[in-house]
Amino acid sequence: MNLFGVLDISGSALTAERERAEIVTSNLANSETTSTPEGGPYKRVQVVFASAHLQGSPFSEALASISDLESQGVRVQQVVADPTPPVRRYDPGNPEADAQGYVSYPNVNPSEEMVDLMGAARSYDLNASAIQATKSMIESSIDILR
Numbered sequence: 001m002n003l004f005g006v007l008d009i010s011g012s013a014l015t016a017e018r019e020r021a022e023i024v025t026s027n028l029a030n031s032e033t034t035s036t037p038e039g040g041p042y043k044r045v046q047v048v049f050a051s052a053h054l055q056g057s058p059f060s061e062a063l064a065s066i067s068d069l070e071s072q073g074v075r076v077q078q079v080v081a082d083p084t085p086p087v088r089r090y091d092p093g094n095p096e097a098d099a100q101g102y103v104s105y106p107n108v109n110p111s112e113e114m115v116d117l118m119g120a121a122r123s124y125d126l127n128a129s130a131i132q133a134t135k136s137m138i139e140s141s142i143d144i145l146r
Helices: 003-029 058-067 110-145
Strands: 045-053 072-081 087-090 102-105
Touching (some): 003 110
Antiparallel strands (some): 045 072
């Protein structure tokens, strides 16, 4: 693999982790939403990652054609709803309460979401560091060639 392919792979991971962080923050923002346009409480969603063939930069495509290697990266394959049932809390004064006085709240655990968010942020930071290291290697290679 060439260094430009490494940039493509890290770039795809940055995009995927950014989307993961957006989904997690959406889950956190809706953790108390008891009524949605679809009916019922908000449903927690998660991302599913998959490997992806990258349509990289012109540099990486040219170098890949020389070396016959294709870059693989990561992408968000789909966003899926968590099948966990809603959490029912007794709150008879709430206008969303059913006949027994229970309100269905989203199946969002804020602690779990924060751990997911920290994981996405850490992965994003690591890929940003990988890009910086790769850029330094490319600059060093150019300096050697001078």
